[in-house]
Amino acid sequence: xxxxxxxxxxxxxxxxxxxxxxxxxxxxxxxxxxxxxxxxxxxxxxxxxxxxxxxxxxxxxxxxxxxxxxxxxxxxxxxxxxxxxxxxxxxxxxxxxxxxxxxxxxxxxxxxxxxx
Numbered sequence: 388x389x390x391x392x393x394x395x396x397x398x399x400x401x402x403x404x405x406x407x408x409x410x411x412x413x414x415x416x417x418x419x420x421x422x423x424x425x426x427x428x429x430x431x432x433x434x435x436x437x438x439x440x441x442x443x444x445x446x447x448x449x450x451x452x453x454x455x456x457x458x459x460x461x462x463x464x465x466x467x468x469x470x471x472x473x474x475x476x477x478x479x480x481x482x483x484x485x486x487x488x489x490x491x492x493x494x495x496x497x498x499x500x501x502x503x
Contacts, residue, residue: 389492391484392409393409393494395408397498397499398502400502406468406469407456407467409468411464418435419440420437420440421438421440421459423435423457423466424436433449436479438457438464440487445458450476451470451488453471454471454473455468455469456468475502480498481499
């Protein structure tokens with residue numbers, strides 16, 4: 388069955404870094420665009436970053452541009468989100484998303500908390 392399993396979240400001080408990973412199984416990972424979203428309680432889920440199936444094109448929300456980097460390893464069926472210069476407003480549950488045509492798959496999320 389389809390699975391997306393995020394890891395790497397945690398508590399970090401402002402200015403620190405974290406790298407999130409999302410391991411995929413149960414579908415043809417290399418055919419799917421991959422995205423990271425985040426959500427704060429009481430707010431809508433927000434798109435953070437995306438990468439095309441081959442990894443050649445990446446896009447970022449303005450709020451994270453220059454600080455976050457999305458990448459993927461199709462051989463390992465894993466997508467990453469390197470987060471640098473973290474701010475308290477980056478605190479959220481981060482979700483991995485796979486997208487192809489009308490198909491969408493979601494992970495269970497990993498908590499990132501930025502606090503001193």
